[in-house]
Amino acid sequence: MVPSHIGWRISLNCVFLVMRSNNFGGHIGLSHVDSPFPNLHVFDISFNTFRGNLPLQYILHWKVMMTVENNSDLNYLSFKSNSSGFYYQDTISMVYKGLYMEMSGILTTLITIDLSNNNFKGKIPDALGNLKALKVLNLSGNSLTGQIPFSLGNLSELESLDLSRNKFSGEIPRQLTNLTFLSVLNLSYNNLIGSIPQGSQFDTFSNASYEGNAGLCGLPLSKKCGILDRALPPTSTFQQNDDDSTHLLDWKFVVAGYCSGLIVGLIIGQELFWRGNRYFVCGLRIRGSKQRKGLKRKHHNREK
Template sequence: LNCSFLKFLSVGNNRIKDTFPFWLKALPNLQVLILRSNDFYGPISPPHRGPLGFPELRIFEISDNKFNGSLPPNYFLNWKASSLTINEDGGLYMVGTAVSYNTTAYGYLESIDLQYKGLSMEQVNVLTSYATIDFSGNKLEGQIPESIGLLKALIALNLSNNVFTGHIPLSFANLSKLESLDLSSNQLSGTIPNGLGSLSFLAYVNVSHNQLKGEIPQGTQITGQSKSSFEGNAGLCGLPLEESCFGASAPPIQQHKQEEDEEEEKEEVLNWKAVAISYAPGVLFGLAITQLIASYKPLWLAKIIGLN
């Protein structure tokens, strides 16, 4: 059977029990591969630990299986998603190639189910030129490959419910078209890269239930998220969480105000001390004069006040 022109393969929601079908990379035009919700197992990294080797792949959906193992740093090299970009009117096109929407290179799929922006939804008439990746619900481990930052057309990435460790790649900041990012329920550590706060299209992000720490990047797309997207990380602080990044002490503005109040209190204490210092000699002088008058009793004063 000659399937060299096959572009779309979906065998999701079955009971297929097998290892990852690396032999499918022999299909030069395969753009969409969906293996979701089966009993696939074993590594998804080629035996030679190199790139995956699907040059045209754009939608890669293998969630809810039993895949395991780690991904090499160059896993996402040479993907078609890295040679796609967005033109000024929002349309996707191939770098260095003049292609329009009405050519066969940009055909539509009738429908496809995607885990997108935290929801499972059916996408109708999907433009296969953008890229989505869903590895959620497996047992993948190790670090997330930095090469994922090369996928310029990636709009949705779901790596949740795995055993990924290490830091969130700084290269995520290069995913300028990313709209949905789910890294929840892994064992990621370190801080959230500040670059995520600058992704202007990022509408959904979830990094809950990891081991992240530090201040959450303060960007409009981040602070507008639900606090549940950051919960389960004991070391995280800042909006939208209620935990302050200044610990038990107040934030700098409040600290500055407290310092000013303390200075004012010190000035008041000093003023009262000055008054007391000035007042004490006057009281003592008055008492001395009174004692002197009482001792001598001048005749004219005695007549005035009736002293004997």
């Protein structure tokens, strides 16, 4: 557990809060300060065992993270001991765009949140989309669930987004294509489905950004949307019986038609046959009568 007194005395002026790679754990509770960390630029509590939901009660008060500064004047924050003696650090270690680095100074415009590799659960609060000055957001290696909120598309300054190794579901919001400064994206090993949004920075990301999501399709993946990549399931016995009965019914119609045609053909043939025979019999009768008349005439002539 993090002692409750740590950081609260300097919460109003704290610019960097880095507690990565310790054995801190438990829930992040509410402080007694009305507006905790309003000047915070870097919040890094990665590689600990914090649990529970994401600390929304703090996110709502990070005022510096909500305001986009003018980049014309590049100012650096150096890490030197202050007069109160509460904070001293010669360098700061952090992960920036997936690279671990140590810095002795940092741009005031670099706004970073790193909550990776803890035991946070639940959904990403929509209020996270209010931190419009955010440059780096890393929530990887937790047990976060639900859909990726559309509000992340409001993070217009975001350059690096890592949501890998969680339990996110649903489709990738198309609002993320609004992040025109996004150069690093990692959504791997979740339960995401549907087509990958196209356009803007999304045309530059590789397969590694999406691996481990069996339900995703579209470029840059080789799996095309709308095409099954597995064999169709075997036909059930019920379907096979239906098919067999259908074929049997078809054959019955064929046989019935054949037999009907055969019977009609036999009747017509028989009728034609008997008509021909009647004419033949009549011809024979006429001939016979003529022959008998000829014989009678011959006999009559002899008697004369």
